[in-house]
Amino acid sequence: MEGKWKEKGTDRMILKDIWLDVKAVQERDPAARNALEVLLLYQGVHALIWHRFAHWFYKHKMFFAARLISQIARFFTLIEIHPGAQLGHGILIDHGCGVVIGETTVVGDNCTIYQGVTLGGVGLNKGKRHPTLGSNVTVGAGAKILGSFEVGDNCTIAANAVLLKPLQDNVTAVGVPARAVKIDGVPIPKKEKNLVTMDHYCKMEERIRQMEETIASLQEELASVREKENAE
Numbered sequence: 546m547e548g549k550w551k552e553k554g555t556d557r558m559i560l561k562d563i564w565l566d567v568k569a570v571q572e573r574d575p576a577a578r579n580a581l582e583v584l585l586l587y588q589g590v591h592a593l594i595w596h597r598f599a600h601w602f603y604k605h606k607m608f609f610a611a612r613l614i615s616q617i618a619r620f621f622t623l624i625e626i627h628p629g630a631q632l633g634h635g636i637l638i639d640h641g642c643g644v645v646i647g648e649t650t651v652v653g654d655n656c657t658i659y660q661g662v663t664l665g666g667v668g669l670n671k672g673k674r675h676p677t678l679g680s681n682v683t684v685g686a687g688a689k690i691l692g693s694f695e696v697g698d699n700c701t702i703a704a705n706a707v708l709l710k711p712l713q714d715n716v717t718a719v720g721v722p723a724r725a726v727k728i729d730g731v732p733i734p735k736k737e738k739n740l741v742t743m744d745h746y747c748k749m750e751e752r753i754r755q756m757e758e759t760i761a762s763l764q765e766e767l768a769s770v771r772e773k774e775n776a777e
Contacts, residue, residue, distance in 0.1 A: 559597045565634040566593045573637050573657060589638030592624035599628035633680065649673045653680035661687040679714065
């Protein structure tokens, strides 16, 4: 899988990526009217434009300039993308407020990220510590993807889910922690839970009472038989 996620930025011009991001908004946001409106008024696109330039400085080891650009972008857009993050093309950051994307994050092509999403790391170790998203991944509002693992192509992470482990392709995950509920659009059958309800408890108590009465009756009969044997 490593080869799949090698950075593509060196082979594509920044302006082409920006144009593809604008077209992605037009195609996937019903409120978008035309490319000029998207380019001038959509903060998700602005954050991606700032990031394209910041990442160029980061790749050329001009880390202060890269971080300065990313902080300016954060101030104006309320979207924080570390300049080290590797982003594909055709990305839609919808609404965007509160989005945080960490340094070693990799986001594939044509992904959709809603407001309040965190693509974060766990632990304090250096190296790869943020998630890798495949292509055509949708991350719902408020969802958190935390840790260094891969999320396959065409996955959907529901709003407010907290994903802590890898996902295969074409999986829908929901909940805290997130769990797969669909594969290829087909719901996964739920496992029956062996929960002890109050009704079960009452039935168990009744059976125990009956068993105690039976044992007491058998003990009385046994004592009676022994008395007869001793008398003989």
